[in-house]
Amino acid sequence: MIGSPARATLPALRVDYGREIERDLAELERLVCSHVELSKWGSSRWLAIKLLEGDTGISSRVRATDGTRAILDAADDMGERLERLFGDDVDTLIADMRYGWINGLVREAVKRPPLDRHTVSDRIDSLVTNRVLGLPIFLVAMWAVFKLTTTVSEPYLGWIEGVFSGPLTHWALRLVDELGVGDTWVSGLLIDGVIAGVGGVLVFVPVLMSLYLALSVLEDSGYMARAAFVMDRLMRTIGLHGKSFLPMLVGFGCSVPAIYATRTLEDERDRVLTGLLVPFMSCGARLPVYVLFAAMFFPGNPGTVVFGMYLVGIAIAALLAVLLRRSIFSVEEQAPFVMELPPYRLPTVRGIVTHMWERTSEFVRKAWTIILLVSVVLWLLMAVPMGGGAFGDTDVDTSLFASVSGALAPVFAPLGFGSWQSTGSLVAGFVAKEVVVSTLAQVHGVGEDPVTPQVAMPSVLDDLVEIFTSFVSATIDTLLAIPSVFGVHLVKEESVEPSTELMARLRADFERTSGGHAALAGLSFMIFVLLYTPCAAAVAAERHELGGHWALASMIGQFVLSWVVAGLVFQGGLVILGS
Amino acid sequence: MPILRQLLAEIESAEGPLSFRELEQRLTVDREALRGMVEFLVRKGRLRASGPGGASITSACYGCSHSCGDGSGCPFVVEAPPTIALSRRDDS
Numbered sequence: 100m101i102g103s104p105a106r107a108t109l110p111a112l113r114v115d116y117g118r119e120i121e122r123d124l125a126e127l128e129r130l131v132c133s134h135v136e137l138s139k140w141g142s143s144r145w146l147a148i149k150l151l152e153g154d155t156g157i158s159s160r161v162r163a164t165d166g167t168r169a170i171l172d173a174a175d176d177m178g179e180r181l182e183r184l185f186g187d188d189v190d191t192l193i194a195d196m197r198y199g200w201i202n203g204l205v206r207e208a209v210k211r212p213p214l215d216r217h218t219v220s221d222r223i224d225s226l227v228t229n230r231v232l233g234l235p236i237f238l239v240a241m242w243a244v245f246k247l248t249t250t251v252s253e254p255y256l257g258w259i260e261g262v263f264s265g266p267l268t269h270w271a272l273r274l275v276d277e278l279g280v281g282d283t284w285v286s287g288l289l290i291d292g293v294i295a296g297v298g299g300v301l302v303f304v305p306v307l308m309s310l311y312l313a314l315s316v317l318e319d320s321g322y323m324a325r326a327a328f329v330m331d332r333l334m335r336t337i338g339l340h341g342k343s344f345l346p347m348l349v350g351f352g353c354s355v356p357a358i359y360a361t362r363t364l365e366d367e368r369d370r371v372l373t374g375l376l377v378p379f380m381s382c383g384a385r386l387p388v389y390v391l392f393a394a395m396f397f398p399g400n401p402g403t404v405v406f407g408m409y410l411v412g413i414a415i416a417a418l419l420a421v422l423l424r425r426s427i428f429s430v431e432e433q434a435p436f437v438m439e440l441p442p443y444r445l446p447t448v449r450g451i452v453t454h455m456w457e458r459t460s461e462f463v464r465k466a467w468t469i470i471l472l473v474s475v476v477l478w479l480l481m482a483v484p485m486g487g488g489a490f491g492d493t494d495v496d497t498s499l500f501a502s503v504s505g506a507l508a509p510v511f512a513p514l515g516f517g518s519w520q521s522t523g524s525l526v527a528g529f530v531a532k533e534v535v536v537s538t539l540a541q542v543h544g545v546g547e548d549p550v551t552p553q554v555a556m557p558s559v560l561d562d563l564v565e566i567f568t569s570f571v572s573a574t575i576d577t578l579l580a581i582p583s584v585f586g587v588h589l590v591k592e593e594s595v596e597p598s599t600e601l602m603a604r605l606r607a608d609f610e611r612t613s614g615g616h617a618a619l620a621g622l623s624f625m626i627f628v629l630l631y632t633p634c635a636a637a638v639a640a641e642r643h644e645l646g647g648h649w650a651l652a653s654m655i656g657q658f659v660l661s662w663v664v665a666g667l668v669f670q671g672g673l674v675i676l677g678s
Numbered sequence: 679m680p681i682l683r684q685l686l687a688e689i690e691s692a693e694g695p696l697s698f699r700e701l702e703q704r705l706t707v708d709r710e711a712l713r714g715m716v717e718f719l720v721r722k723g724r725l726r727a728s729g730p731g732g733a734s735i736t737s738a739c740y741g742c743s744h745s746c747g748d749g750s751g752c753p754f755v756v757e758a759p760p761t762i763a764l765s766r767r768d769d770s
Contacts, residue, residue, distance in 0.1 A: 191722060195680040198715050202681055205708045221699055228697060324759040332694040341695060342761075435692040436763035437701055437716070 114200045123177040150174040152190040220442045233329035244313040246402035254576035255305035263298030266562035284491025296474025296537040315454035319446035338424030343373040350380030354633040358640040379416040384532035396621035515613040515620030515669040543604040623669035630661030
């Protein structure tokens with residue numbers, strides 16, 4: 100039974116700071132009480148503690164009071180004595196005793212129900228940050244992301260391609276006819292350069308949207324923080340700093356900010372090493388190449404192949420990290436750390452859509468600038484005749500671009516894709532990986548002669564209806580395809596034959612250059628795209644952040660590595676296949 | 679061993695990163711009390727706190743339409759969870 104408030108007496112809450120500190124506190128209390136002014140300030144024990152701790156605010160107020168010099172000197176002497184005795188700052192000693200006392204008090208006085216002690220976040224964390232299960236769970240999560248990405252985006256990919264090669268091309272043709280330049284090179288530049296080039300890349304916008312959507316869900320839910328926690332152990336195992344995970348993760352979006360993100364690493368060797376490895380993380384611009392080639396050569400499991408490319412990049416970065424750390428980047432053991440994991444949250448639709456849109460729009464913006472510029476330059480190079488003919492009216496096989504690319508093509512012959520078309524796309528890809536697919540579309544003449552004069556063009560209304568109905572159809576196909584991520588197939592699998600004009604032409608080209616091993620050459624091409632320089636901007640970022648010599652070493656190293664690994668894949672594959 | 683020294687010893691002897699939850703369990707302390715201890719040690723310079731935050735990006739990030747500043751405007755930057763590490767001798 101609780102007594103009335105008037106009679107209730109609370110036990111004095113007094114922290115025992117131990118014999119030595121208490122002795123000094125008692126002496127300081129005595130001095131404080133003997134001072135006329137200080138004795139009126141309130142608790143003399145509290146003031147004594149503050150003076151012993153060396154609290155700057157309190158000490159300066161005391162110093163401003165007359166006749167306190169002896170008290171302050173005594174506090175200083177006591178502090179020095181205690182520091183010598185215990186080998187630590189007095190305020191740390193006092194805080195230590197105080198926290199110990201608080202901890203004991205909480206343990207004695209607070210009884211929490213078991214459910215309170217372990218929140219839902221704690222229980223999920225015990226699984227997803229588990230030392231054994233954490234990494235497999237992370238890999239499964241990332242596999243699901245890429246499987247979902249390819250599954251969800253595939254129908255929309257066909258839809259956008261149809262819009263570009265159909266209605267948009269029709270409207271461009273009408274426009275050039277209206278302007279009276281329908282039969283000139285301007286028509287070729289617009290249709291074969293701009294629309295085929297930019298359209299060839301924009302068809303992959305749904306792929307990127309799906310990827311960024313899935314990654315945003317993982318980020319906003321709080322799972323990515325757990326992934327950083329889990330990956331830290333792996334990072335240390337391979338000799339990287341735990342913080343290297345962040346630039347690596349950013350590298351899956353874009354290599355350029357990822358290279359700048361290495362600034363979070365304090366040690367220069369950690370920073371340079373991470374900066375050199377970041378380009379091996381597959382950026383978003385490489386994804387269209389993977390998706391195209393995986394759908395073309397591995398139609399049974401495109402999602403798994405794409406995921407595999409990401410894993411190959413990670414594995415090669417890990418291998419290089421081990422080699423470089425044991426040679427030119429050796430450092431001391433890293434200090435362990437504590438990570439504050441945020442509670443899990445239910446992602447908001449607005450947050451996810453904002454993330455997805457910002458990242459995808461950056462890609463689209465590039466498509467209208469760099470890709471448009473490169474596409475136009477490429478078209479011009481392809482319009483310059485080298486073996487007769489007029490400007491804009493020459494066979495692309497005899498163009499300036501074909502001649503230059505053809506001179507470099509033998510370098511790639513041992514890798515299985517030594518055609519001038521593939522070589523040309525890789526040369527353009529050095530500027531930006533976004534243009535590899537668009538260049539392939541241009542050099543293979545995709546989208547040319549879309550409408551023959553004998554066939555009447557559909558009306559604008561017909562085109563608009565076609566755009567709408569094909570969009571609805573793509574949406575239905577996507578919804579039906581989602582359960583297949585989890586192994587439930589609601590629709591029959593598509594035919595394995597290439598479904599687009601570009602795929603058909605690429606397959607024929609790779610069959611020819613690989614001696615009938617197109618899939619192997621396709622895999623080799625994907626590996627090469629994965630490992631060689633991501634883009635000119637990434638080289639500039641490396642030069643800015645790591646220095647010119649590291650940027651040059653990185654560029655040359657990446658080219659040599661990509662050539663060797665792609666060669667091993669193709670030539671090794673031929674040996675295994677017995678060809 | 680006094681609790682603050684015990685806390686520093688746990689971090690020092692950890693093989694890999696620790697979560698606050700793990701540290702809370704190892705020291706058998708309340709989460710809020712642990713937070714207070716960590717804040718005190720950060721103030722004292724015994725521990726270093728970093729984040730939350732992403733990378734430090736500059737406007738030199740070529741080809742991007744965003745004005746990144748401290749990195750918060752970059753759509754590709756992922757926010758890192760805050761971490762607490764032991765201070766190195768040369769930090770102070």
